[in-house]
Amino acid sequence: MKILVLGATGYIGSATVNRLLAEGHEVVAFTRSGEAANLPSVAGDLTDPASLRAAITGDIDAVINIAPPTGDEDADHAATDAIVESLAGSGRAYVYTSGIWVLGETGDDALDEDAPTNAIAIVGYRPRVEQRVLDAASRDVRTAVIRPGIVHGNGGGIPGMMIGWAKEQGVARHVGENTRWPMVHVDDLAALFTLAVTGAKAGSLYHGVGEESVLVADLAAATGAPTEVWTQEEAAAVVGEAFAEALGLNQVVSGAKARAELGWSPLGPGAVESMRS
Template sequence: MSERLLHLGHEVVALVRPEAAEVVGAYEGRIGDLLDPRTLTAAVTPDIDAVIDVATPLGDQAADAAAIAALTAPLVGTGRGFVYTSGVWVLGATEDRTADEQSPVDAIEIVRYRPAIERQVLALADEAVRATVIRPGLIYGHGGGIPALLVDLARKFGAPRIVGDLGVRWPMVYIEDLAELYVRVVTNASAGTLWHGVAHPAVAVKDLAAAAGAVAGVTTEPVVWPVTEAADELGAPFAAALALDQSVSGAAARDQLGWRPDGPNPIVEMLDGSYR
């Protein structure tokens, strides 16, 4: 995302913890700590036109809410932009429907308070902040993300593993396509809007697991891993998230922002791309 913004002529300022201050590369670095709201407010100086929040949540609702308030306090009344990163897990299981941005939320445990933070962000539109929310699907590409975990699990257990059920589906997005969506949202989206960053609405996890097995050199068929057993290895909240069956649409960003995700299919990327 930063590279794309730079390519378009924008200046990028990285907000980093003190221990990372020397590794910001080509970007200007400013010190900020989510646990110290004063540092966040101080970093958002008048020359900052927009703030993009891609930080990992702290796991504490009050602390995360305080961090959002601190980051956005200098933006109030200015019309400057703020993009908050949420995720599709707030929608819960979608069953036989495909969820869009108007669908009700039913957040699972691992993101239980995230909808409240989304509401906090979107309410800033009433305070003259161009506040927006992006809910990415499960991210793949560059050899990382949850697909890499599937490869590791297949290698460790000698068989590809699917948490919960053979029918589980995941909404997914290629990392470079998601970066492009952030650029479009931060530059063009209206205040108070919510966007699903999903290029592939419902990818069969059994196909992903089979691909992960091939990458790991495991030839057996994917096996179901009961959530209770997966919880012992991965933790109960994360295991439940991996067992979540979802179909999620990202059509609004295509229709309204001109987003055109064109990255490789996730199965192809696993078999022939960066996971090799």
């Protein structure tokens, strides 16, 4: 397949591109500059629907959107509409990246894809974008939405930030005594994107979760630094209120559906092991 990847040069995007190439697909990167190392690329911006339409040429078999949202709901809806309009009636695939923060607090039972959304502020409008993407299945677009857990591995993601904070401050801080995060290794997530773009049925929603719940205190301890519990208010003074709420979000989320329907088999190291290494 020839696949246009939005966000191809980012943390998750780079891993996904590597996986796609390893499996014999052709990748075109959609970047602001129109340049990406060792990849064919086209210039464009998520806030410019015309550039999206121009990039989705007739030889593009699928689009994967791993780019960060713009933060502007109208702009993200316009981007979705431009992609869908370009693919409509073709049966080609569109995979959109959301995240498990749209579920809000979960309690102790693992939530699956049938659970209602209760998005926290930092992702407040994203469930509406998800639904817009899923509804495009009625226009003969093979749409799928993936909600990754907290991504780890290769020194990146929020766990990578925790390691950086511990090095800088000499203490590993985490929000809440018993906060749990659903997590996924970046290479396993890349495998899920590849499975979804090639085999997901139209209108599919998947949680990209390798471990249903990991105690954040254990992640902090894995940095090797002394640990310290932050209140959400203390964290907000450093990272902002919206991100502090996300860091303190206690969740248990199931990734069983992707395993059952797509044959996804996460193989990467667990989050605590990944942090230690």
